Amino acid sequence: MTAEGTTPTTTTTTGMPSWAKKSILIVVGVLALVIAYFILAAFLPRWWSIRVGNLSDQAFSKGISWGLTFGTLCTLVPLLLFTVAWAVRKRRGGKVIAIIALVLAVATAIPNLLTLSIVLGGNNASHAGERTLDTEAPGFRGASLVGAVIAIVLFALLTFVVVRGQRRRAQKRLNAATTNPAASGPTQGTTGAFPPS
Numbered sequence: 001m002t003a004e005g006t007t008p009t010t011t012t013t014t015g016m017p018s019w020a021k022k023s024i025l026i027v028v029g030v031l032a033l034v035i036a037y038f039i040l041a042a043f044l045p046r047w048w049s050i051r052v053g054n055l056s057d058q059a060f061s062k063g064i065s066w067g068l069t070f071g072t073l074c075t076l077v078p079l080l081l082f083t084v085a086w087a088v089r090k091r092r093g094g095k096v097i098a099i100i101a102l103v104l105a106v107a108t109a110i111p112n113l114l115t116l117s118i119v120l121g122g123n124n125a126s127h128a129g130e131r132t133l134d135t136e137a138p139g140f141r142g143a144s145l146v147g148a149v150i151a152i153v154l155f156a157l158l159t160f161v162v163v164r165g166q167r168r169r170a171q172k173r174l175n176a177a178t179t180n181p182a183a184s185g186p187t188q189g190t191t192g193a194f195p196p197s
Contacts, residue, residue, distance in 0.1 A: 071147020
């Protein structure tokens with residue numbers, strides 16, 4: 001009896017509660033992300049600066065043109081994709097589209113994030129990336145910043161045009177809705193006042 005009585009209590013006490021399992025998973029996930037960050041932080045700035053240096057080939061014109069291209073596209077496209085994700089999030093099937101748009105937005109922003117990690121980073125890999133960009137891709141960092149500013153201005157103008165168009169269409173629909181009952185009201189009154197003979 002005692003053995004049978006102790007068996008259920010040992011099985012219930014040995015099982016971990018769900019919150020503990022979730023906590024362990026979260027801690028393991030955060031640790032994995034931190035380890036991956038430090039590994040990538042030591043590798044990616046050097047790798048990206050070498051790739052950009054190969055593209056620019058030590059020429060100011062190429063460094064500036066590639067910087068403008070990456071800065072503009074890798075800022076404007078993520079902003080547009082974030083807007084799409086926000087717009088469709090509550091629609092039917094919108095969560096899947098929103099997640100896909102967010103993943104694509106982050107993936108498209110990676111070149112700018114890598115450049116930012118070189119500019120703002122304080123580790124040895126960032127300093128090595130800065131030296132490589134200075135010699136192999138002159139003008140790239142400044143042009144990337146200018147391209148990002150251009151992309152933000154373009155996005156703001158595009159948002160202004162779209163919102164203004166939506167408001168105008170809404171105002172036209174409102175005006176049409178208010179004028180139609182006024183136009184149909186007298187015709188109904190006249191038909192009621194003067195019945196056909």
